[in-house]
Amino acid sequence: MVEEKIFEEEQPVNSPAAISAYDQMSTIMDERDVELLEEDDDLSGHKSLSERMDESPNLSDVQTGFKELYPKSGTSWLDDIQVSRIFPDVYNPLSRILVKQLMRASLMTKNRLSLAEAIAKVNTPMSIGIDGEGRIDAIAILGKAAEEEKEKKAIKSLLGE
């Protein structure tokens, strides 16, 4: 089996004089009494920063996924609809209300929306949010990302890294 690490990086060394200088300069003081913490608080359930970093998924891919799946429409209340629950029986009436509102709002601006444009703008977030599918997809993406990270960790430990 070919060795993967042929060249090992050499770490810079510390001379005995440097180590001795550090021993003289350094000190260790008792931990502070922090009033906000209760006595004998073992901070249960809380992991250290490095443990959290090992656990956290690669958020950038998740963020990229979210950006594609939940596009910004430029209207915040329309964006919120993507992660709301829209029941199928209210889909059509709600769609009509939102289209009318968008068109009325656009009358006051330079960029007036046509009916087709308004329908297209409304349909995207509503079709994501129908039956709460938008929220379900978000949870699935996050869960998948966490699973992938766990798998990567398991493989690394198998390989002895």
Place this chain on the structure above:
Amino acid sequence: MASPTPATYADIRLILGDQRSGKTNSMVAFSKDDYYDQLTGIQSPTGELIKAKSLNDEDKRLLERQGIHPNVFKYVRIFKDKDSKIVKIPQGWQSISPVRIFANFHLYGIRYAYITLADIIQYLNSDIFNNAWILSDESVMTDARNSMTNAGIIIATLGATVGKRNIHFCQSSQYNEMIERRFRLFATTRVLCSYEPKSKIITLDIKRRGENNKSVSYYAPLYWKNFDTNELIKVPEKKLAKALESVN
């Protein structure tokens, strides 16, 4: 996909955030975690040293099965003769680690060396900082307005050799432009901090060169005992004297 991390890199971390957003807390967290990760022993108040190691994954699972949260700062595996067991670090005992930490503020509960800019200049040609953590708070050491002073030029020399010396250099600042330009260019990791006071959670957005962004949250009180958030970094006396001269 982002390109893979370069094979070697200089670990210079800029820790940015508003005041009281958890910057110093995060600097302490990075170094303390490394300190405990490479633990070699625990020492009693009378000087007795027992060989010890930080908990590994198996140890953590063992503790969890017994209903104990595996706090890596409280529990260690000790080795005596040919036996080993997991114990809670007794009150008053100190954790011993080969990790060396230099900081311009005071740390508690872990071994460290308090330094100022003068110490860095004095020891620049030695290898004392090799393989060590340097924690620089409040951008005193790397202030942008000092870039053309003698001290500023010297500290930039250190910045340019962080990789060679294998230093983990952490610089905290409220905004990017406070830090000298060269350090901003040297930086390989940017960490943006935010703190939620009700849950006491600090969230870090970490951007390391060549890697994807990472966001991680942790419980801030885990590190409160190790530093004083109200500590002020002293301004050198000569600078104060100069400033006084200019206003008198």
